[in-house]
Amino acid sequence: LVARMRPFGTTIFTEMSALAARTGAVNLGQGFPDTDGPEEMLAAAAEALAGGANQYPPLAGIPVLRSAIAAHEQRFWGLTRDPDGEVAVTAGATEAVAAAILALCEPGDEVVCFEPYYDSYAASIALAGAVRRPVTLRPGPARRFEFDPDELRKAFGPRTRLVLLNSPHNPTGKVFIPAELKLIADLCREHDVFAVTDEVYEHLVFPDAAAPHVPLATLPGMLERTLRISSAGKTFSCTGWKIGWATGPARLVSAILRVKQFLTFVNGAPLQPAVAVALNLPDSYFTGFTAGLRDRRDRLVDGLTDAGLAVLPSEGTYFVTADIRPLGGEDGIEFCRALPGRSGVVAVPTQVFYDHQEAGRHLIRFAFCKRPEVIDEAVRRLKG
Ligand code: PMP
Ligand code: GLN
DSSP states (O other), X not given: OOGGGTTOOSOHHHHHHHHHHXXXXXXXXXXXXXXXXXXXXXXXXXXXXXXXXXXXXXXXXXXXXXXXHHHHHHHHXXXXXXXXXXXXXXXXXXXXXXXXXXXXXXXXXXXXXXXXXXHHHHHHHHHTTOEEEEEEOXXXXXXOEEOOHHHHHHHOOTTEXXXXXXSSOTTTOOOXXXXXXXXXXXXXXXXXXXXXXXXXXXXXBOTTSSSOOOOGGGSTTTGGGEEEEEEHHHHTTOTTTOEEEEESOHHHHHHHHHHHHHHTSSOOTTHHHHHHHHXXXXXXXXXXXXXXXXXXXXXXXXXXXXXXXXXXXXOBSSEEEEEOGGXXXXXXXHHHHHHHHHHSEEOEEGGGGOSSGGGGTTEEEEEXXXXXXXXXXXXXXXXX
């Protein structure tokens, strides 16, 4: 194995899901729903599969899906995209992030990101030979995760190539607020760098969040320098389908496609028309989806609090963060490895998503994208 990949072992999601399977624990670790997405989407996939949509689709994705992606961005975020040139379909958001970094970063270029970060970011940056410059998110006075503006300013320098922003944010459940987005945008313009935004949780912001979701691309001067990434996995409860996309100015989208040609070339032929159907569902699907997750968040937050954990606010995503210190825990990795034996529940230690692990040592992440009875069973066990 090459030196640049040696620091990366088995992902925490694989480790923790295997632990859940081995011990029979309730798995609130890896973030995947335990119910299927919209019936119209599933029926469209079955129809496409039986109807012969089984050969290579076009590199950028089938036209009907690219049009649906563009229409969805217009409907929800007021962004106008040409489906022919400004939209690329990818093998999940994961491939879009990897392809963006590989397409834009020379070896030694720096990527500003926020820690804790989604685990594939560090690996994709390393594969490109680039260098990550993480800015730490820490619970502030209102217990929301915040960053120090000066730390962000100092993370930018002559080698900065791009900012990689994930909002709504996994694993913290933070939604970046307008003042934070404005500073990020100001710094991008000042240093003339690109932004790559991972918005896979764009429809998962709860009404009590400090602010609604705002794509960074909609801020002044950002459209021409931002690649916006999302995926069907979260919004339509089909994480195994791996249909994602990137939208942005044609020159950035074509850079992604240059790389994608040789990573996967194309993916998911019969799933692409089905995702188009899902993206075109009426607003009521999206609001119903958010409301359903919000109920489950509340259910889990109440349960974890009753079980004695100090729960931090979750404004969005599938996830909530808890502090283990009230239960006498100090190290999240030790705590999560022992939790299945002790309580029959699996969670994920937040510290594995940091370079500066100390900042998240006492934090663990629970997923609430599960059926209410599964959440209740986990809570019963934790209280037991
Ligand atoms: N980014 C974030 C922040 C995620 O949480 C996930 C999946 N959990 C991904 C990217 C990957 O998305 P996909 O499965 O579409 O590759
Ligand atoms: N994104 C999911 C999570 O954060 C897991 C994805 C994966 O297993 N790679 O739990």
